[in-house]
Structures are given as C-alpha cells and as structure tokens.
Amino acid sequence: MWPEAPATVVRLTGVGKTFGDRIAVEGLDFRLARGDILGLVGANGGGKTTTLRMLAGLVTPDSGDGELLGAPLGPHARPLPTSARRRLGYMAQATSLYGELTVGENLRFHAEARGLGSDAATAAALRFGLGPRLADAAATLSGGWARRAHFAAAVLHGPELLLLDEPTAGLDIVTRRELWGWIADLAAAGTAIIVSTHDLAEVERLPRLLFYDQGRVHGPLTPAALRHRAGTASVEDAVAALAARP
Amino acid sequence: MSRIHAPILALARAETLRLLRSRVTLSLLVTVPVLQLLLFGLAIDPTGARLPVAIAGAASPGHDAAREALAKEPGLRLVADGPAGSARVAVATGTAILGIELGATAAEPPQIIVDGSNPALTAAAEARLAARYWQAVAGQSILGAAAEPPRVVRLGNPEARADWPFLAGLIGVTVMIGMVMLGSLSLAREREGGQWETLRTLPFGPATIIAGKLLPWTLLGSLQGTLVLAAAVTLFGVPAPPATIALLALLPLFAATHLLIGFAIAARARTQLAALQGAVAFYLPAMLLSGFLYPAETLPAWAARLGALFPLTPMVAAARGALLQGRPAISVLAAGLPMLVVALVAAAAALHALHRERG
Secondary structure (H helix, E strand, O other), rough: OOOOOOEEEEEEEEEEEEOOEEEEEEEEEEEEEEEEEEEEOOOOOOOOHHHHHHOOOOOOOOEEEEOOOOEEEEEOOOOOOOOHHHOOEEEEEOOOOOOOOOOHHHHHHHHHHHHHOOOHHHHHHOOOOOHOOOEEOOOOOHHHHHHHHHHHHHHOOOOOOOEOOOOOOOOHHHHHHHHHHHHHHHHOOEEEEEEEEOOOHOOOOOOOEEEEEOOOEEEOOOOHHHHHHHOOHHHHHHHHHHHHOO | OOOHHHHHHHHHHHHHHHEEEEEEHHHHHHHHHHHHHHHHHHOOOOHHHHHHHEEEEEHHHHHHHHHHHHHHOOOOEEEEEEEHHHHHHHHHOOOOOEEEEEEOOHHHHHHHEOOOOOOOHHHHHHHHHHHHHHHHHHHHHOOOOOOOOOEEEEEEOOOOOOOHHHHHHHHHHHHHHHHHHHHHHHHHHHHHOOOHHHHOOOOHHHHHHHHHHHHHHHHHHHHHHHHHHHHHHHOOOOOOOOOOHHHHHHHHHHHHHHHHHHHHHHHHHOHHHHHHHHHHOOOOHHHHHOOOOOHHHHHHHHHHHHHOOOOOHHHHHHHHHHHHHHOOOOOOOOOOHHHHHHHHHHHHHHHHHOOOOOO
C-alpha cells in the first residue's frame, strides 16, 4: 500500500512533557511498526491525551527524542512537516466536525483538505455506513453517528499512523464493537494505530498497552503482563488496582 | 429560606463566583470604560478645532486687512495664501477645509468655499466668518465695502446635509465591525468547539488556514460595504461620482485587513469572550479616532497620530473624498497603501501567534 514507507512508523525514547510544575508524561519509550496497535490505558489525567497530542504535533515534548513518520520529534524538532501530517490521521476526544455542514460536506472538506477528490469522501461514507445521514447537518447527529462520521473523516485518506483519543467514549455496545472492528481492519491493512481508551474489555484483545499512572508510563506490555503485575483477572481490575495505589 | 428564594440565591452566588474568577469578564468590565473615559476625556474636544483655511485674492490694502483679521480668528489656521482661485483649489484638494476668495474689487463680496464633507465641523467656522464679515461691514473696511452677504459655496454637499458624511463613513464602520468580529470570534469558536485542533493536524500550515478563511469572508465584507453604499446612494441621495468605483475597489482590501486583525486577536484569545473583548477594544478607539465621529482636526496631535494607525481612518477619508469631495480615483485608491501595511502587520502577528501555539 505504501511501498516506500519504512516499517517503523513511530519510535520514541524517553519522551516527556511538563506543564509548569506538573509532569504530564515522562519516560515514553516505544516503537510502533505498520499494522501495530498500541492501547493507552490509565486513569483520567494520566497523560494519555498529552501523548497523542505530542504525536499529532499539537504539543512539543520537552525531553527525549524520537521519530514519527520519518520526521524527527523532540524538544528541538521543527513542527511536524506537511509530508508527515499527510500520512497521519487524528481523532480528538471532542467531535470536531463543522456543525453547520452536513456529514457529506464535512467528509468532502476532509478529503479535499488532504488533496483528495470527493470520491474519497463517498468511499468513506459507504465504508462506515454513513449513507443514511449524509445530508444531515453534523450538529443534529446523535453521539454515535457523530463519532462514526468523525472516525470516517480521520481515516478517509488511508493514514499510515492513526491516533485515536477515546474513540468509543459514550457509545453504545453495538457501535463500540463496530468501531473496534474498523480499527482492527485498518491495522490489518497496515495502519499503525495508537488508541487511548477506557473501554477496557476491548483492550484485552490488543497486543500491547501503555499504562499511565499520573504521568509515569509503564510498558509497552501485554494485557496478560498488566494483569499479572496487578495480580488481577482482568485489565479493567488491573487498571483500577494500579491507579488506586498511592 | 423559602423554596423560591433558595435557588435564586444559589444561582446568584454561583454566578458571582464565576464572575470573580473570570479575568476576561472582569477586564472587559474595566478596560472598555477606561478606554472610553480616556478617549472622551482627553482626546475628543469638538470645540477645540483650529480649521485649516486658505485665502486667495490680489494683494491690496483692503485685502491685507482682511488677511490680518483672519489671522486673529481663534478657530482658524491659515494654511495657504495665493492668487484668485487658489483657495477653491486648496479646499478641493483637501489642503484646507475652508477657503476665502476675496473679491476682485472692493465692491465685490468675498466667496466662502466650504469642504462639504463635514458640515458639523465647518458650521461654527462659517458662522464666525460671517460675523467677522458683518463687523467689517459695520467698520467700513474693505470687507464691508459691499453690503451683499458673502456667497457660500459648499463643495460636494451643497445643502450641507449632516447625514451624508456619516453615511459615507458608515461604509467603513460597518465592514470594520463585521469583519473584526467575524475574524476573532470564528477562530475562537473553532478553538472552543474542537475543530481547530483537528485543523492543525491537517497537512497545511496556519497561512493556508488563514487564506482559506479570508477568501469567502472578504467577499462577504465587500458585499456588505457595497450594500451600505448602495443604500446611502438610493435611499439618502448621497452622490455617486465616478470615483465611487475606486471606493468599491478598496473594499476587499479593507475587509481583508480587518479579518486579519480579527485573526490576530483570536490567535491570542483563548475563548470567545476574550476574542469579543479584543474586538471591542479595537473598534471602539477606531471609531472615535478615525474621523468618523469626530473630525481629526478636533483631536490633539497624539490622538490624531494614534487614529492614523487604524485602517478606518484612510477609509473614512477615502469614502468622503470619493462621494462628497470629488477626489480623483487615484487619490481614493491611495488609501489602500496604509491599509496594506496594517494588513501585512496583522497577518504577521496572527501567523506568529499561531505558529507559537504548540504547547
């Protein structure tokens, strides 16, 4: 799909970020190759969103170094270049569709903003089942439809790296499973995916996790390793137990 | 406490705490009145104007007496003294606001040429000149050799309609307020709504975002200005000489300049309320110091210099020049130069702030 793309999509070594005196993230070390999925789990305020924002080029790390889609990443690196952003998909926590535009118009905007034709928007609408709501203003969509449309907008260009910040928050079980299915499909097609989530039942199926504890990052580790570390039977219990430790 | 009063008091308490903890709201409550006090108290003095006046006519003992009398007039400032016909030219080209063409002979009454673009400013001076003339008549000076009243010629606004200068200036004021508000609030709204974050991850930079937003809104601002102009002409009889086309050609630049100012405000404002505060803090002094409400001649030098920094100042002058003073198109278009400078500075400020936005 991307013949010239390197196998390593993201590599971080000791990356961290502080806001004033508060350590938002420290000790971020991992490597992600095409087709990998990495889950970010932990209590709210642990640093998951800051990690994703650093990777999306929205926040500059103030320690460590790394590489993202071939571009350097670190305190002294220049902003993420256009060539890297062209291969990046980012879905923030807040639905960022234009409320006044219809779903179709929003998808078309995202396609054209990435230099693609409206065909890409149509294809994404079909792929993610948005056909019935294409003509609806985004502001009128329910939470589930809005997340679905937001997801479609973030991936319609076939990104090499997809950053998802709590994509399933507030969704019903059917839509949640549908969305996790799409995430798995994208990874199978070669997209590297980093997903922050509180959907811990689904996280059991992910190959690798980073556990966030008030800015400190543990991992990557497998769900089994996380369960073992906490001495619990599920990742959900492990996160609850580890997050409650003083 | 009754069941009715308790929720009212609870809401009032919560609202008070919110107000006290919102620095933006508090500074809005303080900044705007302070700005108004400073401007109205220190800068605006409509009675203190010293209007530039030109006098013309052949040298003669009688005319010299008239010149001496004019020099002593406290509300006037002699800026040109030349041969017959030159006072009219001085008013037509904007060098003077009032011109006095002395008669060729002692029997001929003087002609007073008035810049019609601002009757509110010139009315008092006209009255003073008339009074001086009739004093001279009584004193049998050269001015008073004829018993006929001086003939007043108002260039561009023969009926001295006070609404015309305001309507001409309103074209710029309407576009300025609309575009500064749109520019600042829309970016701030996108930031609060979450769209801004996604925009910043797309494969283009802030310059592209600004250019993309600028295009439709510039058209909108130009259309808005054109509609105000059309209404002024059709409903209120404001003249539309050929230089009106030059005025219309200025509108896109004027609108874009204010959008860029709005973007520069929004690039620093974290919330819509802060953006609104910034927009008000910009357009309030612009309206007061641009010559729209109070002529530049009534402002102290520092205030006039400050006023010259606002793009509204050349726009008001261009609109009045084109519609009421018969200025040529090239002189109207020249108002675009200071606007262009402000536009470039605002664009640089907005881009600088947006590039620095990464935390």
